[in-house]
Amino acid sequence: MRPKPRAIAVEDKEERRQALLDAVEALFLEHPDRMASVAEVATAAGLAKGTVYLYFPGKEEMLLALHERHVAHYFDALMALLDAPRKAGFDEVWEVTRDNLIRAPGYLPLTSRCFGLMDRDIPTGAAIAFKIRVGQAITAAGDGIERHFPALRKGQGVALLQHSYGLIVGLWQLLHPIERFDTAMERAELAMFRRDYEREVEQALRALWGGSMAGKVARAARGSAR
Numbered sequence: 001m002r003p004k005p006r007a008i009a010v011e012d013k014e015e016r017r018q019a020l021l022d023a024v025e026a027l028f029l030e031h032p033d034r035m036a037s038v039a040e041v042a043t044a045a046g047l048a049k050g051t052v053y054l055y056f057p058g059k060e061e062m063l064l065a066l067h068e069r070h071v072a073h074y075f076d077a078l079m080a081l082l083d084a085p086r087k088a089g090f091d092e093v094w095e096v097t098r099d100n101l102i103r104a105p106g107y108l109p110l111t112s113r114c115f116g117l118m119d120r121d122i123p124t125g126a127a128i129a130f131k132i133r134v135g136q137a138i139t140a141a142g143d144g145i146e147r148h149f150p151a152l153r154k155g156q157g158v159a160l161l162q163h164s165y166g167l168i169v170g171l172w173q174l175l176h177p178i179e180r181f182d183t184a185m186e187r188a189e190l191a192m193f194r195r196d197y198e199r200e201v202e203q204a205l206r207a208l209w210g211g212s213m214a215g216k217v218a219r220a221a222r223g224s225a226r
Contacts, residue, residue: 017055020045021069024062025106032109035059060121067114068130070107074100075137082144089148090209094202101168102198108172115169138162151213160212164205171201 023044027036038059042049056062077100081088101107118127142158152160175197177185185194 013055016047016051020047020052020055020062021066024066028063028066028110029106032106035063035113038062057123060117061126063110064114064117064122064126064130067110068133070104070110071134071137074104074107075141078141079144082141082148087148090206093145093209094205097164097168097205098198098202102201108169108176111169112173149213156212160209163208167204167208168201171204172197175200 020041023041024036027040027044036044036059038052038056039049041059041062042052045052052062056065074097077096078093081092081096118130122130138158138161142155142161145157145160146152146154149157175193175195177193184190
């Protein structure tokens with residue numbers, strides 16, 4: 001395949017960057033157990049290997065950028081719900097989360113992979129910049145959650161989203177079948193890990209959100225009675 005010419009316009013550069021991320025995503029979904037090389041990504045995107053380095057320093061940064069694109073897609077959908085005039089409840093938030101995070105191909109495996117990359121392989125400055133951008137999205141969504149759930153005080157929407165995300169990722173890591181374990185997961189002493197992840201995480205999130213709202217209401221009632 002003949003490499004494509006270098007992009008000049010800003011729009012062309014962004015289109016090429018997204019094409020690279022599309023290639024990274026396709027390769028990751030095909031082989032989630034390994035990290036594609038820069039050369040493999042370049043070939044999949046129809047670009048010269050050197051062109052890839054104009055957009056990303058290396059394969060680790062490409063995976064993190066893909067993860068950030070996933071995160072942005074989720075928060076865009078969540079904010080569309082929270083900015084709508086119609087009041088949203090847990091069911092609506094869960095539906096957005098289920099469709100754009102839990103069921104999104106590759107979202108959770110890539111999240112788990114990127115946690116490790118930021119600990120070891122991503123330069124500190126780039127990792128911090130990523131965390132800042134994600135923090136801004138969480139803050140905006142937390143404010144929206146508080147508008148729809150008035151039992152929450154200022155800042156508690158952010159905390160609830162953080163707790164929810166930790167639960168979602170942590171439970172996935174606990175229950176996700178590891179390929180190299182093969183048939184060992186069928187052993188009776190490992191039966192507790194053979195659970196329906198989506199059903200389990202929905203139940204856990206309902207308990208978390210229900211408990212958070214009930215706790216805030218109860219504390220408010222005790223305060224007014226004094």
